[in-house]
Amino acid sequence: MQSFRTELENPIVERDIIELEKKIRAFREGNIPEEKFRSLRLARGVYGQRQQGVQMVRIKLPYGKMTLQQWHRIADISDEYSTGNLHLTTRQDIQIHFVSLDRTPELWSKLELDDITIREACGNTVRNITASDRAGIDPEEPFDITPYADAAFRYFLRNPICQDMGRKIKMAFSSSEKDSAWTFMHDFGMIPKVKEINGKTVRGFKVLVGGGLGAQPFLAKTAFEFLEEDLLIPYIENVLRVFDRYGERASRHKARMKFLVQKLGWEEFDRLVKEEYKAVKNKSVKVDVDGYENTVPPVTGAVPAFTIRNQQQFETWKATNVFEQKQSGYFAAYVKVTLGNISSVTSRKLIEALRPVIADDVRVTANQGLLLKYILPEHLPYVYSVLEAEGYAAPGFDSIADITACPGTDTCNLAISSSTGIAEALENVIAAEFPDLVHNKDIKIKISGCMNSCGQHGIASIGFHGSSLKSGGKVLPALQVLLGGGIVGDGEGRVADKVIKVPSRRGPDVLRALLHNYEINALPEEKFNQYYDRQGEKYFYELLKPLADLTSLSDEAYVDWGQAEQFATAIGVGECAGVVIDLVATLLLEAEEKLELGAAALVQGAYADGIYHAYSVFVQAAKALLLGEGVTCNTQTGVINDFDKTFVATGLFSFEKDFRTLVLQINENEPTETFAGTYFKQAEEFYAKAQAYRVEKAAAVQA
Template sequence: MKSFRTEIENPIVEKDILELDRKIQLFKEGKIDEERFRSLRLARGVYGQRQFGVQMIRIKLPYGKVTSEQLYRIAAVSDEYSRGRLHITTRQDIQIHHVSLDRTPELWAQLEKDDITLREACGNAVRNITASETAGIDRAEPFDVSPYADATFKFFLRNPICQEMGRKFKMSFSGTDDDTAISFIHDLGFIAKIKTENGVAKKGFKVLLGGGLGSQPRHADVIYDFLEEDILIPTIEGVLRIFDRFGERSKRAKARLKFLVKDIGVAAFLELVADEIQTLEFQTVQIDTAAFEQPITFQELGIPAVKIANEDAFQKWKETNVIKQKQEGLFAIGIKVHLGDFYTPKARLLADLVKKYAANEIRLTLRQNILIRHIREELIPFFYVELKKLGFANAGYNSTADITACPGTDTCNLGISSSTGIAVVLEKVLEEEYPYYLNNREIAIKISGCMNACGQHNMAHIGFQGMSIKAGNLQVPALQVLIGGGILGDGKGRFSDKLVKVPSKRGPDALRILLNDIEQNQQKEETFLAYYDRQGKIYFYDLLKGLSDTTNLVPSDFIDWGHSENYVKAIGVGECAGVVIDLIATLLFESEEKITSAEEALKENQFSDSIYYAYTAFVNTAKALLIAEDIKTNTQAGIITSFQEHFVASNKIKLAGSFEDLVYQMKDENPTEAFAKKYLMDATLFYKQIDAHRKSTVSYV
């Protein structure tokens, strides 16, 4: 096995990277099965690509904050290990494509030198914590949500309760009632609120639970109108523990939190959470906001002289791309990043600008753009000139002409038809035929290459979903057209209605028909959504249905956007959720690892973590025996009940009491050192008993 040096000072991070390197070698030697290895690499941000033999690396950037040093580092890594292209996602991450699996540990080690992680960027874990990109500068915000998003990210990174859940878990923090972080589509969404009691203003959050997109979108439920800031972290931990214990694990399509909440009801779910919070080590967690309240400083105080060549273009850009901050005399500049893709030479030059003339920080946005913060008013012309040199001064930031699209068939295994290809064409239609939409923020257009909605198409005003349709014996790339979704504010939103499937090459005509109709028939000051509701779904279906006719196809209809040959539908194995079917031997091996992790946490006086590692060892061990008997293991709670019924009650396995009482000690005991030691010993003895039983009855395959 090759040796590998990380040169990382943080021992926890170094161990994580070395473990990935070791598991890659074991996988190549055939000592770890493919499914288990997939789960492990996904939890470390390494995602299989549509192209054979290369990986997509997802870099986890909480609430989209990036310093110039971090941007330099990401650019260097992309040049060294990939092709110099950076892709901004709708979760404020950056993705790097076409990376060799062997080199992923080295890549990760390089990123960590500037405090950048891959950990839990993919897989069944807490994904990147998103937030309003204007958090901290928004004139309407009650307070800056950035430190709360930051604290949530740090508290749950590598936290044992959310390492191997049934599915991914997404959270967002919105700074104002405009809800720009889209709380209603998240597993947990938070909107900043101030509540005044007896003349004292308190910070807190409106909390939404159980939202999601995908093939079955669900609007999140409001569970608290006001949750005080110091119980934010315990509430999240309680929700995660209940999801981990009761969430579906066998049926991928039903494994998200939204299905659990729907099945048992919000009230019953919150009762479980309330009981769980009582068992936590910390009932309250104070969040330190001091680091986000420091004075804004600038490296360069001079004002470089510039000449504006086209004053009209400059003024149009200012109208659409420049935002006044709550800090007196400071502004933010939005950069419209075409499809979220930009390249390392531009990234470095942008980092130079931000470091010297702003406050050394950008925020990546949920619409795949970049927001530069803290720019003095007198520097706005200079930034325009410099950004124009980089191709970053296109007007229309966050406008209708600023289309959101996932990578689709470019790199994703699940892509059905090209999302980036049609996005390019639609943006061109808007630019050339409807230029006034550069200043329109009322209509958002979003595109996904499949039903999983990474491009958030099914909550857009106008959405397109990649599909295929049959024409004789041939497949035609197609788009499902959706209309009527959007953010309503303060936690309210709506999902789009599916209207009609059209060949992809007719996508531009679909957009033209919709925009022309709106211009002709929309009443003065009537919003797009109000107009859609007034006319109704059938009206818009009738407008578009002629485009769905497949009896008059021409040869070009069989070729997808951005391609030169006839379309072939090719869908691989999706890894968005990282769901795996565990083998018995792998489960028992995992139990050993959990027990080791519990021992290490105990040595570090992390008693709550140790207890949870021991708990998962109990569950994994019991699950191994249940799988051997072909007994359902859909949820952790079900595993515990089924093991008692099938093995303990039948005396196949002899315990001093019931298995439920043995495992659920963690719910009744405080997370003290004494209990952590006892619980770990119980888990260890149980594992040894089950391992011995298994070896005496069945041979491993």
């Protein structure tokens, strides 16, 4: 691969990109094991695809925000390095596919020219922080949560405490108690609150911890009904430190925050979090909301001549896709993007045509659409005409007709059956047979290609996830049907019930049966989940049972949606969580890299960061030596305890007291310059002893 020059002004970002290029080169030359390299590239937003030899690059857009110039930049990048398609995700990112690994550093450098990152978009890191797309313009919000989401994004990006965790962390900020960011299904969820304290109105958040979807959904627990705004980021840091030290690392299926909370119990988990408070970098983080760059309306003039082709649909679009902002005299408009896919060509056309009449702040929504802001009422017809000309004026945003689906077997290694194909088929059923439901925003349909819930089927009123069935010695694509999930409000949610599994080709019939039954039997004003609760899971199982019958299958049943050949399961190795590295040399190399990072942090006066890097040196080097003795550990605290048993109790290593006491000084001291220097020197000395022990043992084996 060829080297390239960056044109970046930010030396930290430039170093990141050059480092990625070096790692790719070392991997190509066989100097980095594939497993280790996978974790390196994942933490830099480069994700393996189902198709061999190409990568998906995930572009991290905090709370889904992009300026028009950033949108334009991403479109150009997709043309140059990808296929010209932009895929909007349920975590408010943008993904581009079929990218050459060797070109990813160059791609990243060009994105960064407009302050767009891919850093920590994948891997065992703090992933993109999502938020209600209406934040800042929501008539029901107590205050704008955007500055707080932005501050959290910047605080934890490249933060040493969350670079090599056992699993990913997801955070969400909702703009109001309606909880449109689904805080209850996140590792951290925040809902804005205001409270009168000593005669002053104080901002804060209801904070939820330990939620998650996947194969085993958990609803988050309430950590605080009200936590003052300046204490939020320190609290999150405390929790992340506990997760890093005590979280599972061997079994990735048990490595999420929700399992740690369940394993420890809430009281013990909370005690450990409080134990970290002394060592945390900042005891208070005040977000400068006054200095935050708030969205401003566009300077508008006359718009070009335009024509609306379908006046009736325009009226429906206004009724379903448009709402009045809290800023008097302005409206916002949602753009329904089918399956989250929009081309670079269309993107550039929309940018240029809409620039005069929308704010320079477009939000990617959590259901794979777009939100345009600060539109004057007299400009709504023009906006609609621009969208209509490009095929993006469909009404029914966030209605039952707006189905969320992950990419499924199109590109994902873990997908079992198609999600995009069945989503399109279901939308066709609604458009053709239930057109009035375009106004129904109560029922949500969500689809995932597997049980991992990237399409969020676990919180859908009507959810599907990809699966398979066997009949007559052959395998056919299937859908697991889930019912009854959704938002309750103020941090409470409902996890959908698994009701029945049916052949994929019968998905449209499942939808027909459910909607006809609901139309006929629901009480006046009875919402779908209320109807589901009244009738019960068994009622719906019996309703759909005939569609699960495998005695009379057509040949088509063995062919998945959007495919021409007979179905066969082809599940690869998933990369949603990175890979656990158990190679002695690699672990010691990582410890050495942490030493270098720690030394640099101390020089810069970042004492808390230097301390945490030193802590990582202790853990990584100890884990390497334990592995050399055949001892494997699944948590960092396990590594610390087992090192005492294996090396200290046997006299192979000695400390003033024991290894645990030495390492966990991190919790007993403020992150001062003095302690940072002492602790780092101790880590440096331990690393040298670990290397010497390894060399001595290797020599003894050879002798």
